[in-house]
Structure formats: structure tokens, C-alpha cells
Amino acid sequence: MRKLTRITAYPQGQSTYDCECCGRLSRTIWGEVHDVAGDAVVYYCQWTVEGPEHDANVDLILGPWGDGTTPDDRALISMAFRRSEGSFMVIDVASRHAKVAGACRKGLARDDVIGTCLAQAAFTTVDVIWHDDWRIADLLAAR
Secondary structure (H helix, E strand, O other): OOOOOOOEEEEEEEEEEEOOOOOOEEEEEEEEEEOOOOOEEEEEEEEEOOOOOOOEEEEEEEOOOOOOOOHHHOEEEEEEEEOOOOEEEEEOOOOOHHHHOOOOOEEOOHHHHOOOHHHHHHHHHHHHHHHHOOOHHHHHHOO
8 A cells, every 4th residue: 555645635526416596507526635644534615616706615524434433523614715815714614514414413613613723734634625636626717
């Protein structure tokens, strides 16, 4: 097995649907980000194609995965990608948690993340996703 020398994103799946507010095509992609220790973060990125007025959503599920773990062991951090500014912002998970509730039991409020090591982990993770997951090009093209 090849040893990882950096944090790496592994794209897995995607789906499309119609945006609830404007009817345009929306896309969700997902995958995993692994660090050199083998720990994983599962990610979901959702955006409206050719809808630059819509922020994109990034949901990160952190915590242990695999045998002997349950959703109680994991937490959700949600971020918005502001297309017009090209920047990320941690957001409260209230509107996002229902979409991934089967994978994690709790969602972290913005105030529980900002100024902590979790914030650094979240921003590092989205940087890796933006670098490694080629499907993001569709999102970036509509800025």
C-alpha cells in the first residue's frame, strides 16, 4: 500500500436535481479526504449549476469511521462558498444537518467552530477538495 505524504481527496459519487427556488440544475458531489494517519473526513458539496447568485454548500463529516463506530461518534461542520467573493465561511448547520443526519448525530454551530482547531481542519479540508476533486471546476466556472 502506498503511504500518503499529504492530505488527499478521493472523489466518489455525484447526483443532480432541480433547484427548489429557481428550477435550475443543481449538483451534489461527495467523497473522502484522508490525512497521512489514514483518518477520513466525508464531504458533500452542493451547488446550482450556472447559478452564481447561489452560494455553494460544503458539508464535512468529521470523526471515526469503520467497524465499531456509529453516527454518535461523528459531527457535521457546514460551510458556504461565496462564489462572488471566492471565499468560504463556516455556517450554522441547522438547515444542513437533515441532509446527512444518518451519517452523524450532531451538527456544530458556527460559534463552536470559529477560533478552534476544528476551523483550521475545515478550511484545510476544503482547500484539499478544491485542489484534488476535478468536479469542482463546474462550480468555479459559474462565478
